[in-house]
Structure formats: structure tokens, C-alpha cells
Amino acid sequence: MGRYGKRDFFCLVGIGLAIVVLCSFLTDFILMPLRKGEITMYSNETDEFREMKLNEEALKGIEILIKETNMSRWEVLAILMGSMDFDLSDFSLKKVQKDFQDSKDFYEEWKEEELKILKDSYETIWSDVVYFPIPLSKNKDAATVSYEDSWAGERNYRNVKHLHEGTDIMTSNNERGYFPIISMTDGVVEKIGWLEKGGYRIGIRSPHGGYFYYAHLYQYAQDFKEGDSIKAGQLIGFMGDTGYSKVEGTVGNFDVHLHLGIYLQTEHFEELSVNPYWILRYIENKRLVFEY
Numbered sequence: 181m182g183r184y185g186k187r188d189f190f191c192l193v194g195i196g197l198a199i200v201v202l203c204s205f206l207t208d209f210i211l212m213p214l215r216k217g218e219i220t221m222y223s224n225e226t227d228e229f230r231e232m233k234l235n236e237e238a239l240k241g242i243e244i245l246i247k248e249t250n251m252s253r254w255e256v257l258a259i260l261m262g263s264m265d266f267d268l269s270d271f272s273l274k275k276v277q278k279d280f281q282d283s284k285d286f287y288e289e290w291k292e293e294e295l296k297i298l299k300d301s302y303e304t305i306w307s308d309v310v311y312f313p314i315p316l317s318k319n320k321d322a323a324t325v326s327y328e329d330s331w332a333g334e335r336n337y338r339n340v341k342h343l344h345e346g347t348d349i350m351t352s353n354n355e356r357g358y359f360p361i362i363s364m365t366d367g368v369v370e371k372i373g374w375l376e377k378g379g380y381r382i383g384i385r386s387p388h389g390g391y392f393y394y395a396h397l398y399q400y401a402q403d404f405k406e407g408d409s410i411k412a413g414q415l416i417g418f419m420g421d422t423g424y425s426k427v428e429g430t431v432g433n434f435d436v437h438l439h440l441g442i443y444l445q446t447e448h449f450e451e452l453s454v455n456p457y458w459i460l461r462y463i464e465n466k467r468l469v470f471e472y
Contacts, residue, residue: 219262219287219294224301225446228266231331232455238271239462245273245280254302258295259284261302304444305454308365308386310412312463313394313440314349314419315360315470322472323353331455337377337424345453346393346441347460351419354436357398359419360470361438362412364392364463369408372400378439379423379430384410391451393441396423398431413468 223229238260245256260268260276263283287295314325326349333344351359363384370391371383378395382404385391398420410416424433442459443451 218265219291219298221294221297222447223262223266223294223298224444225448225452226266229261229298229301230452230454231266232458233267233269234458234461235269235271236461237273238268239458241271241273241276245276248277249280249284252299252303252307254299254306257302257306258299259287262287262291262295262298301444301446304386304389305442306459306462307388308367308390308412309459309463310366310466311362311364312460312465312467313361313364313438315362315468315472317472318469319472323351323355323358325349325351325359327457327460329455329457331453331457346395346439347456349419349438349440349460351436356420356431356436357418358436358472359438360401360415360472361394361397361417361419362468363410363414363416364412365390365410366412367392367410369404369406369410372404372406374428375423376426377423379425380417380420382416384416389445391441391443391445393439393443395439395441396420396434396437398422398436415470 242253242256242260245251245260246253249256259280260271260283263279264271264276327347330344330348331346335342335344365384365386367384367386369382370385371381371393373380375381375395378393380397380400381393381395382397382400383391383393394416396419397417400417401415404416419436419438421431421434421436423430440456440460442454442456444454446452
């Protein structure tokens with residue numbers, strides 16, 4: 181075999197095969213995240229995560245996948261959102277069902293820690309929510325409420341622009357003190373009292389760590405103190421139009437509404453707002469009935 185012996189020949193063949201296998205492995209390792217959707221240790225701090233982009237079919241499809249896979253809502257959400265670049269606004273169950281198991285297997289094998297952080301974040305936000313914050317009325321002629329996806333919309337206070345960190349639930353009658361507000365979750369009162377922008381507000385920390393912020397209240401249901409325990413469905417106050425002033429008790433700077441904010445604590449942020457809109461849509465029919 182000329183200058184090279186059989187041993188050298190087989191060594192070269194072996195090295196060549198090893199290179200082919202290694203290249204194939206690296207190609208699969210590099211391209212799989214691109215095909216499946218990239219998630220990192222800090223995906224829960226991105227704008228894409230915080231936007232919570234879903235649609236009606238996604239809400240229904242998630243329930244179906246929960247039953248089919250025997251997984252929790254937040255596990256299903258983490259896999260779906262991660263594999264679809266955090267955008268389920270064009271969700272189709274038929275398309276998703278084909279790839280869901282592959283995405284799950286991939287994340288569990290290659291992105292186990294990143295998936296856990298993402299799953300825990302969705303659990304923090306979703307798992308403690310029980311009721312829609314505005315009960316129905318026994319009076320069939322009562323005024324009604326409505327809301328739109330206004331998270332991250334532009335707001336202006338004292339000629340300073342800022343982004344809206346919540347969802348505004350508006351009234352049909354614009355009457356302060358008319359609508360009761362209940363806690364969406366169990367939890368503990370973490371903040372209470374007057375805020376310049378938020379008016380009379382109450383902030384409740386839920387058992388899994390989500391911070392639920394109810395602002396512009398007309399009045400509180402009782403004399404709450406920081407550290408008080410709260411139950412889901414408990415009356416916490418009445419809808420108003422307080423705020424946008426340093427003077428406590430100021431009303432009338434905007435229409436009567438409830439500003440609902442939901443916040444998550446992450447590695448780099450003590451309070452990071454997430455979009456409440458689809459969480460409200462999810463619990464829209466889970467409403468208590470009050471006399472008003």
C-alpha cells in the first residue's frame with residue numbers, strides 16, 4: 181500500500197467516520213433548537229414571553245392537550261410557547277398535535293433546565309387564578325363590564341409617556357363604587373394604600389409567587405393591612421377612578437375602571453409585568469354572583 185500500511189489506512193477510515201458522525205451530531209444539536217424554537221435561561225424575561233400571545237383556539241387546544249398528555253397547564257404552555265416562538269395567536273391544534281411530543285422530548289433532553297424555568301414561570305402566573313375579578317350581578321338589568329388587550333399601550337401622565345402594564349376593565353355606566361372587586365387568587369396583602377398613578381390600590385401575592393395588582397379603587401372592602409390573608413373570591417373593594425395625582429383621594433382624571441396588573445419575579449427583576457388579557461379570557465366564565 182505504498183508509504184502507508186494497512187494500520188494507517190484503517191486509522192484514516194476510522195477518523196473519517198468519526199468526523200462524519202460528529203458533524204451529523206453537531207448539525208442536529210445546532211439546528212434542532214432552530215426547528216423547535218429557542219428557549220434560554222432568561223426566556224421568561226423577554227417581551228415575547230410577557231406578551232402572552234394566544235387565541236381562542238389556543239385556550240381550547242391547551243385543555244385538549246392537558247387531557248391527552250396528562251400534563252399540567254403550565255407544562256403544556258411552556259412547550260407550546262417555546263416551540264412556537266412565544267406566539268400562539270395563529271394556533272391550530274391539528275398542526276400542533278403532530279409535533280407536540282417531539283418538542284416535549286427535545287426540550288426534556290436538551291433544554292431541561294430552561295424548560296423548568298419557563299414552566300415554573302407559567303405556573304406562577306396561571307396556577308393560582310380562580311375567579312374573574314368582577315362578579316356578576318343578580319340584577320339582570322345591571323351595568324356590564326368590558327375589556328380589551330391594552331397591555332404595553334402608550335399612556336401619558338404629566339406629559340411623560342409610559343407603557344401600560346396591565347388590562348383595564350371598563351364599565352358601561354362609569355359609576356364609581358358600583359362594581360365590587362374580588363381577589364382572583366388566594367394570597368397575602370403585600371401592598372395597600374395610595375399610589376400617585378394607581379390611586380387606591382391593593383397588591384396581593386399569590387401562593388406560587390405571582391403579584392396581582394388592583395388599582396384605581398373607589399374604596400376598600402375593609403381596613404386591610406399588609407400581611408393580611410386573602411381568599412380567592414373575597415371582596416377587596418369597589419371600582420373607581422382614583423389616581424394620577426399626588427393628592428390622596430383624587431378622582432375624575434379618567435373613566436371609572438379596574439386596572440389589573442400581573443407581575444412575575446425573575447432572576448433579574450423583582451417585578452416584571454405580564455399581559456393579563458388572555459388570563460382574563462381564560463377565567464371569563466368563572467364569575468361569582470353578588471347582589472348589586
